[in-house]
Amino acid sequence: MRKVFFLIFLSTIILGACGGFSLGDGDTSSGGTGDPEDGTAQEETIVLDFWTFWGSEQRRPVIDQIIEDFNTSQDEIEVRHTYTPWGDIWTKNLAAIAAGDPPDVIINDIMTVKLRAEEGQIEPITEFVQDEVSGRFYDQMMDAAIHEDEIYALPFNTDTQILFYNKDLFEEVGLDPEQPPETWEELDEYAAQLDIEEEGTYERIGFYPLIGAGTDIWVLNALGENYLQDDGEVLIDTEPVHETFNWILDSQDKYGQNRITSVNSQFENAQQDPFMSGDVPMMVQNANYYVQLRDFAEDLNFGVAPLPERVPGNGNTSWGGGFVAEVPMGASNPEASYQFIEYLTSHEAQLYWAEQNFDLVAHEEAGVSAAGSGEFDDSGQEVYTQMIENMDETLLTPQPVIAPDYAGTVNPIFESIVSGNTDVESGLEQAQSELEQLVEDNR
Amino acid sequence: MNKKKENLFGYIFISPWIIGFLALTLGPLLFSLYGSFTNYNVVSRMDFVGFDNYQELFTNDNLFWVSLYNTFYFVIFSVPLTTILAILISTMMNQDIPGMRIFRTIYYLPAILSGVGVYLLWMQLLDPSTGLINQFLALFGINGPNWLFDPDWAKPSLIFMKLWSAGGAMLLYLAAMQGIPKTFYEAARIDGATNVQMFFKITLPMVSPIIFFDVITSTIGSFQIFQEAYVMSADNAGAPENSLLFFNLYMWIRAFNLFDMGYAMAMSWILFIIVLLLTLVNFKLSKRWVHYEGD
Structure with a gap:
């Protein structure tokens, strides 16, 4: 009797452990889903799962309309929208990538593209992106989507x-x-x-x-640049x-x-x-x-x-800041995903988004069109114009791979100076040396 | 039915739980133990790095110590305070006066409310200028603190909030108190014991197994504090000045913001060992003050 239970016990442990250890090879499983495009006789439409956190009354109809426009504009790809709440979307994405079944396109944070690229969570899309497309966006936004000469995402929207x-x-x-x-x-x-x-x-x-x-x-306004430089210099x-x-x-x-x-x-x-x-x-x-x-x-x-x-x-x-559209690692058809991303960031879709949501879009010319849009009243146009002009001097501060957690070190010291618990001199000295140390450790 | 068969049926009946535990809990548990010795990042990397994560934690990570300090601070104050308060409330709720059921319901209510809704409610209550608590204090000319915005008051704010839901444990104590035979009190009263004496000599010893249970479970629960800090700190990352950076919050940031899953796994094992040791100490000490009927 005891032996039987021991065996069951042992096999369950091993089974459980195997289940756990099989994580991590997301890229092998991606091939198994069978892309309908290669060689099959019947022409199946490619179905793409698109994750966003836009579920509000305001945003959801707008993104759904953009998706519908894309779906009717061609008959090879059908995009389906999955609304995933703000608090869950990126952790779910991470788990889905690990499990080898990620969404095909996801809206993600522009500040952390480089970090995710470094960690192997995003499919590079460099081969699909033409110069005409990468030139659409504000330079600082496009820069944030590039890591080690590979493009990992296209910018969607921003703010200032x-x-x-x-x-x-x-x-x-x-x-x-x-x-x-x-x-x-x-x-x-x-x-x-x-x-x-x-x-x-x-x-x-x-x-x-x-x-x-x-x-x-x-601090950014005073320096005219981020206090942590790309090369690790601390200012x-x-x-x-x-x-x-x-x-x-x-x-x-x-x-x-x-x-x-x-x-x-x-x-x-x-x-x-x-x-x-x-x-x-x-x-x-x-x-x-x-x-x-x-x-x-x-x-x-x-x-x-x-x-x-x-x-x-x-x-x-x-x-x-802002958001990008990207293809999670292991997605079944990056090329089809990219086609949809290109549409999302096209003049047409971006202008529609800008007008309906009064949101600053990443597409420079679409933004200019929006600023003169009849959808906005005078003060709306004035503010939107100011937003666009502001982009000339708006910096993004993507989390540097060299010290992704720099804010966790520096912000508490800044808070402490403002609350009067630390004086300016010693506080800034401390922040400088702690951040230098962090960069040094990560090198 | 013979003994063997009875055992077999017993095992069959609990097998869903055993299988669930082995596959869904023990498997991931062992996986995380192994993961804590790797640089696992969930999707693309899992190289064995020996004790590097542990060494880094203990020797080169300020935030680890900050989060450990915050967590101990919270446990040391919240566990005794909520326990004492729960016992006091249940003693009061154990009186035989009309309308007691209503009071019991009122005191128990906070326990059935939970999660983010309650935290948002408390954020409103604790608001420095428009919050009810500071407005109430102002009636007496007291200039209330900035609560969640002041690094010295942020943790006490959370402890304060926890006290509010002491009614949950009250239910356990109340049940235990009602199970104490009335004859004990009658005998004591005949011998001339005062109410206070009866409380310390009869009530407390008789409910001590419940106190023990409550202290153990709430200690473990308090070490795991996460949601409160995640929701109630202004930047969801322990502000102000890292005063709400609890152990599990830091672990979460490491795992899901910085993708240092191996490192976070090492942290979870450190917490496991701390909690295990404290629980063992509790069990050892319990022999001195926990009285089981029939002992």
């Missing part, structure tokens, strides 16, 4: 940070509503005029850098970064941490938006914020402008 300001309040305090601040110094001057202080508390916060934006955006303990933190802390001293926390939490709660209510007349925000203003603050008379520069001539550097 701009300055929003309240024109009525500008006029109220005697500022020219058509002359937004252009430098940090001007920002401070304008802020002083816009401030309303009552009994030591600022009822109206003229401008505080960390409302809407984070320290990393201002944290430098004059512009010191100046950035001192500037932020001066402003924080003026308004007081409590008041700022309370304003920022109002934004997070979305109960009462302080920009809409006029408590915050200027702030740097993701340009997509316009959609909220359009939908919830019809009467607000606002303007948009590039990020002010640290000193004249330093540049209005801004920060952006």
Whole structure:
């Protein structure tokens, strides 16, 4: 009796273990699905499984329409949309790749393309991409999709940070509503005029850098480049970064941490938006914020402008992110997948996406067409034009393969400086040396 | 029915669980043990690297220590506090007064609510300016802390939130307390014992097996804290200042953001060993204070 159970026990362990260990050879199983195109007599359509996280009322009909347009435009490929929630999509994709049954096309984060390429999660598509196609996109976006001279994805959409300001309040305090601040110094001057202080508390916060934006955006704006360079050089303990933190802390001293926390939490709660209510007349925000203003603050008379520069001539550097369409490793028919990706990033599809969602698309010319689109009203066109112009000075900060987890090391130190637990001098010195160490270890 | 046959039927009846355990739990478990000695990245790489992952963790990874500290901090405060609170509540709920059922229901309710919904609710409650908790404190002129936005208050905020759901364990204690024979109390009262004496000399020893069970399971559960930090920290990665970077959150970041699955597997085994040791210590210590009826 005991022997029998021991045998069952043993075989189950071995079975279980085999199941586990067979992971990792995703590329061998991909051949087994049998591509209908090679040599078979009957012409089967190729069915592609396309994963996105666009399930909202707003986005889903738009992507579904694009897919339908593609499906009717030809009869070889049929794309089926699988909506996978934002919180699961990329972990599910990883598991699907490991299991050898990935989606054929997926929308993924542009910041981590290089890292995924390095880890062997994406099929390179270099052989399919013609110059005409790779030239469609903003250069910095295309760069983010290339790793070691191979193209791994095509950019889909992006965003950028701009300055929003309240024109009525500008006029109220005697500022020219058509002359937004252009430098940090001007920002401070304008802020002083816009401030309303009552009994030591600022009822109206003229401008505080960390409302809407984070320290990393201002550091990028001050440096004009990322503090971690592609070659591993670290630029944290430098004059512009010191100046950035001192500037932020001066402003924080003026308004007081409590008041700022309370304003920022109002934004997070979305109960009462302080920009809409006029408590915050200027702030740097993701340009997509316009959609909220359009939908919830019809009467607000606002303007948009590039990020002010640290000193004249330093540049209005801004920060952006975005998403790409890519073919997961082991997908059964990368060429067919690519055909669909090419359609997704075509002028037609990109313009449709831009108009329906008010979203900044990766296709440069489609963006320009969208900016003049009749789908937008005047202020919509103005904001979209600003977004496009901003792309000239918008940087992406793809996670470098050399130190993919750099933010986990640096951000807590930046937070600690802003909260006053660490002083600027020693904080930046520490961040510089810890990041250098991290890069060194990974080499 | 003879003994052998009875055994066989026993095994057959539990075989679904045994097979499930062996195939779905033990298999992956052993796989992760092996994986922890490799540079496994889920899709393309699995080379044996010996103890490299472990060595890196212990000698060259600040975040590992930060996450370990955060996790211990959470366990050390949340386990005793929730246990004590659960016992206190169940003592109160054990009184024989009218309307008690309603109170029991109210105190138990938080236990049936769980997951992200509760965390979002608490994020609203703990909001520094518009949250009910700080608004309540303001009635007494107290300027409440920034809770989840202050590195010194973020962990206490989570512990505070955990206390709210102490009602779950209350149910166990209440059942145990109701099982204590009334004669014990009657005898004690005749001997002139006070309520406090009865609580410490009769109630506590009689429910000590439940306390033991509760402490063990909640210690294990608390070491695994993940969701709370993932949802409630502003950047989903342990902000502010890594104060909510718990062990499992860091492990998750390593595994699924940085694709260092082998490294994350090594972390999971370290946590397993820590929890195992603590549980063994608990079992050893239990001989001194856990009383089983009939011993």
